[in-house]
Amino acid sequence: MIGKRLVTFGVLTLTVFAALLLIATxxxxxxxxxxxxxxxxxxxxxxxxxxxxxxxxxKGNLYGTTLxxxxxxxxxxxxxxxxxxxxxxxxxxxxxxxPGDGQQPVSGLTFDKTGNLYGTTQYGGANGGGTVxxxxx
Numbered sequence: 001m002i003g004k005r006l007v008t009f010g011v012l013t014l015t016v017f018a019a020l021l022l023i024a025t026x027x028x029x030x031x032x033x034x035x036x037x038x039x040x041x042x043x044x045x046x047x048x049x050x051x052x053x054x055x056x057x058x059k060g061n062l063y064g065t066t067l068x069x070x071x072x073x074x075x076x077x078x079x080x081x082x083x084x085x086x087x088x089x090x091x092x093x094x095x096x097x098x099p100g101d102g103q104q105p106v107s108g109l110t111f112d113k114t115g116n117l118y119g120t121t122q123y124g125g126a127n128g129g130g131t132v133x134x135x136x137x
Contacts, residue, residue, distance in 0.1 A: 036062070036087040037080055045069055046076035046091060053108025057115075062087070065105035065119060070094030074103035074124070077117065077135060093135055095121060102131035 040047045046066025054064040062080040070076035074096030080087045096103050102121030109119045117135040125131040 037089050039066060039089075040069065041089075044071045044091060044094065045089070046078055046094075049078075051106045051108075055109050055111065057111060063092075063109050063117065065107065065109065067104050067106065070096070072096030074101075075105045075121070077105065077109065077119070095124065100124070100126050102133050105133075 039045060039049060047069035048067040049064055051067055052064035054062050056062055060082060064078055064080075066076045066078065068075055070091060071094035074094070076091045076095065077093040079090045079092050081090065095101055095105060101124055103124035104122040105119055106122045107120040109117045111117060115137045119133055121131045121133065123130055
């Protein structure tokens with residue numbers, strides 16, 4: 001008798017759980033994607049921004065990094081500025097320009113109060129194990 005009640009309770013519990021899942025599941029709403037910028041559009045442009053956690057400055061410009069590309073092939077720091085409905089990209093730093101420079105930035109960027117940008121690279125630096133960098137306006 002107890003076994004039959006446990007089975008009935010288990011079936012009832014599963015039925016209620018399934019009903020709640022059906023109620024809680026809503027159809028997905030269509031999302032609209034807008035491409036702001038396509039990388040690799042000119043010589044010296046950055047490519048592979050897959051590690052980017054972009055950040056905005058106070059003026060609404062978007063900043064981030066690319067793993068590869070740039071003038072030396074070792075990645076970039078870029079700025080996207082809005083001009084009406086479109087965005088314009090500007091490479092503000094290309095990594096690998098000098099001995100000991102960082103290569104392949106793998107982080108987003110952080111601003112300090114005076115407008116300096118900070119981030120990290122995966123490779124390069126004095127020992128080849130990466131860098132923490134600061135870009136000054």
